[in-house]
Each structure stands twice: as structure tokens, then as C-alpha cells.
Amino acid sequence: MIIRVSEAHVREGMHEEFLARLRELVSTFPATHAGMVRHEVLVDDADPRRVQYVSAWADASALVGYADAEWRTRPVTFPDEERFLTRPLELRHFVTVDVDPA
Template sequence: MSEARVRPGRFEAFHAMLVSAVREFPALHPGLLDHEVLLAPPDSVLYVSRWRDEKALAAYAGEGWRDQPVVLPGEEEYLAEPLRVRHFTRASLD
């Protein structure tokens, strides 16, 4: 997941840009199983994606996928601070 802190007054524009940019990701990145955009107005947006495996994620995000977020073209103009990226693995409920 990546967390964006959005500049004041830019929340709606950033949300629209992000949704437009990631809408086609499942068709473009076969290892992407699921993704969603979560909103916490007035300044926080999470992009959460689930990948088939680490290899598929690395193919999308590059070698630094563990600690370097993927930044979309023009995204910086909306951000109050750099994106934060975190990775989680599924825990068994057994």
C-alpha cells in the first residue's frame, strides 16, 4: 500500500487523477489481483494493491519495490510530503 498526504485544496483533484491513472492497471499488470483507493479527507489517500506474488510486484514496481514507492507522472504536484509505501503479507487465520 502507498499513502499520500495531499496538499490543502488538492484532495478532489488528486483523487480523480489517481483513479484515472490506476483504472486500467489490472489489464496492464497481469500479476495484480485486486486494488482499491481509500479516502480519508481532507488530506489522506491510500492505494492498496494485492499481487499474485513478489515476482509480479517487482515486475511492476522495480528492484526497489520494498521501500521505494511508484510515483505516477505529475503526482508530486498534489503531495504535501513524499509517498509512503508499506508491504504486508497475509496471515493465516488457522
């Protein structure tokens, strides 16, 4: 499984509007994206301007279907997203490791 994390740094005073737009855009996920296992939005408790969209994917081919062949380096954005952000999205990927090998 591949965990994809897109981190946004939201402009002061735009946090609620950004979250509302993000919720609207992902409201049909994962049903509309083959291979997406789950997703969630994380908001930093100490700094609510830091928002992460976390999605879990069955494999790399599922991510190609969602984000194209450049999925490792190119974040998926929405129109006019830059007006909400203080800098471009930060994108990271993790693979899951079984903590109980038995």
C-alpha cells in the first residue's frame, strides 16, 4: 500500500474556505478512484494553517490512474488553489510496513 501525503500551508484567514473547498472536491472519494483505499484530511492542532490530505492507494498503478505517470513528483491540485496557499504543496509518499510479521 502507498500512502500519499499532500501538505498545504494555507494563508492566514483562508483556512475555513480552503477546508470547505477541499471537502467538496474529495466528497466522492474513494468511490470515484479505483485503487484508493481510504483518505482523510489532517489539520495541525498547533497551526491550523498546515493541512494534509492523506490518501492510501492499493499500488502504483492506482496512483497513475489518479495523478498520472508523474504521481511521485507532481501533486494533484485544484483550480485557483494557489490563492489559498503561501507556497506550493509538499508531496510525500510512504509504503506501509507490517508491524506484526507473524
